[in-house]
Amino acid sequence: MLSQSPPPRPQRQSDYHLIPLDCPLVLDNGSFCFRSGWAGEANPRLVFRNILNRPRHRASGDVVNLVGECDPSVTKLFDFTRSSLRTSFDANVVYQFETMECILDYTFERMGVNEQVGHPVLMTECPCNPLHSRSKMAELLFETYDVPSLAFGVDGVFSYGHNRQLGVCESDGLVICSGHMTTHVIPIVGGEPIMEACSRSGVGGFHVTDYLKRLLTLQYPYHMNNFAWEKIEALKQEHCYIAENYSSELLIFQDGQPDAVEKTKFWQLPWVPPPEKEQPSEEQLARKAAIKEKQGQRLREMAAAKRSSKIADLEAELHSLEDLLQEIDTLDDVEAEPFLSETGYSSKQDVHGAHTKVAISLRKAKGENVEVEKDKIDPPPEEKYPLLEVPNEQLTEEQLKEKKKQRFLKMTSEGRARAKQKRHEEELQREKDQALEEERRLENPEQYLEELRSRQTDLASKIEQRKRQKTDKSNGVSSGAPAVSGLGGRGDRLTAIQKERMKLLTKAAFDRGKEEDTFGIKDEDWQLYKQMDKDHNEDEEFDEDEAELGRLNTRLQEIDPLFTPMSVMPEVIPETQQRPLTESDFRIPLEVERFRCPEVIFEPSMIGLDQAGIGEMVSISLRRLPQEYLQQVSNGTLLLTGGNCLLSGYDARLYSEVQKTRPFGAVIKIVKASDPLLDAWHGASTYAASNAFHKYSFTKADYEERGPGWLQKYKLKYAPG
């Protein structure tokens, strides 16, 4: 769709020695393109982008100069990674003469110069070129290239002259030269420019392309690599147009009128579909399932073997303990003592304890219920804690200690009993609640279901939110904004909870204010420390909520077979990340941008430039004109030249702009140059071939004699005679 490869590099001309020595070389040094050719010829010999690349030559490792746009294939030979495009222009004035020299080197070499340039040179420059730039250029051409004589002229005026010859425009009028970096309006009277009335704005085709490029980069950051300057330039040339009435054109898109669809163009970026994942076949799936089953089986077997060996161990221990107990029973206390110490137990109770423990764990291992029997063993408290009833005075020290121990034991067991009681009560309560609910359900099933559902959604959303808070980074990912890596600093890496904690900490650290310290008066104050704790999370509450949600879900499923427990907010984030990019993601729609970007020429305030647009510049130029010429010029033709005016709709828009400032009924003649890109060169070529050139060109000796003051005032007569 877009032609991306630059034109082939110009061939070195072989007929240099055939050109008569007095035939001038015509160089149109535009900030976009450099054109070079012979005076009187129909077309320039060389046309190339006026830019310099300084890539590294891969073979030799040297930094070399490459002039003009390069074919992408030369990256094989040259390393462009550290090369930036250089231009010799700041706005429309040449300021880097070393770059200029490289470009002139290339020009003369390609023109076929061998020993000496030897031809006079006519070079274009911007209107009112500063003396510094003009004198440096003259010095460069005289001293380095030994040019015999030289003349400077303004490109726009040459273009006007050429079109006048072609009969496109009259001898008086305005030339509107819309170039790469600047736009000029130059009034022409009898073929001569009135420079005093000229006006220039610093907006040109470059700014249109740059605006489009930056706009697209901001809108599609993930395609940034595709937005090379050359591609955007081609895009602009193909799709951009100038709206005749900007406001109404905008409204077409704003109101979504049917025209908008028609006017939308798409730019398809190169897109390669990702390799499709093969669905595993039936056989593969079966094999996988078999392997999984096999592994599961093995694990189960291992677990069973482990369990049985444990049971066997425990049983053996139980037997030995039972034997021991029997043996102890047969012996009396005195005999038992050494026997026990031999086996490692201190008393008979100890052995009993160990026996019950082993028995319980055996039962556990066998998967039987333990709880019930344990309660049965408990003797009544009076028997268990006999010392508690006896007053302290009657007890020995030893017994006092024992009493303390017994009291502790009693308290803990009582506590346990209370907790058990509570549990029991809670269970009862729950049963009651359930009964109540059931009753309600039977009473009005519809309403009950509705209530349940609303409770479920509430709870689910609450949990969802909390989850998100915990995991989400706060930089607006959830709101669908483009996530950009490396945007911020530390703040981005913390979750909301971590941030909250940091806030609390800093507040505590810096809150040593003048006010009275009231911390601790309220009990809630101490909660602060809990919140500051690193591992603190509201999990308890969270868990409760989750349990409740689970209960509600099961209940709903019981009642309503159609119910499916789904989270209220669908998980958007992972979806966008996982969704494979499709062709449409690489298609960039150009809607408003098509005419929004060229609009900067008419409204430089859109790019923050405080200057009048072209429409206004015409009236400014007319205002600046001496009174005697005003009539002639305003009745003359408006000639559009310069590459920028190739944008479609330029003339129509200019007409409507100029109409606003002209009296009613005034005739406005707007014409486009026959070839907006090359007419300046054509005009210059014709001029150089005429006798006038030799009259107005100057030699090195002339320049040295007359000095810079003269060069400043130097002016070509474009229409001699």
Add this chain to the structure above:
Amino acid sequence: MKRKSIGADHASDLPNTNITSHSSASSPAAAAAASHHQSSNLLHSASAGSLAELADSSDLLLPSLLPFKKSQLGDRYPKGQARGRHWKHLKQIVQAENYHLSAANEANYMNIESPPSMYPSKKYCDITGFETPYTDPRTKLHFANAEVFKQIRALPNEYVQGYLALRNAAVVLK
């Protein structure tokens, strides 16, 4: 005839860049001889593929010695030698021209510049480009409707500044 000799020149000039130290020390004739020698060596050793490459790059590259020039770039600015800034920005150029001293009715680079527009500048939505009266007080972006407003509030600061920079209104820290 001439074309042929130029072609030969090209082929010999590429390796010449390899031995710059060499050539700068000796006379041009000796350098040419040396480069010729080198190039013939290269030609012998190089395979067919690299030969094609050589021809390619010799067409792209200019010879380092251009006979039509009175002074060569390489001689004036020897490689590896640091040199200060040797050029002026347009701003400095214009300032140095002292246009305020010249006659007021004479045209110069400064006074042909177009003045600020007489019309009030219109406000356009920074995102969609539509005409709009609204400005977000926080980001200072213009927005066309509630939807765009939501969008700009969700924009990371870098993008906000990017949009502002489009109309030269970004915050610039110096």
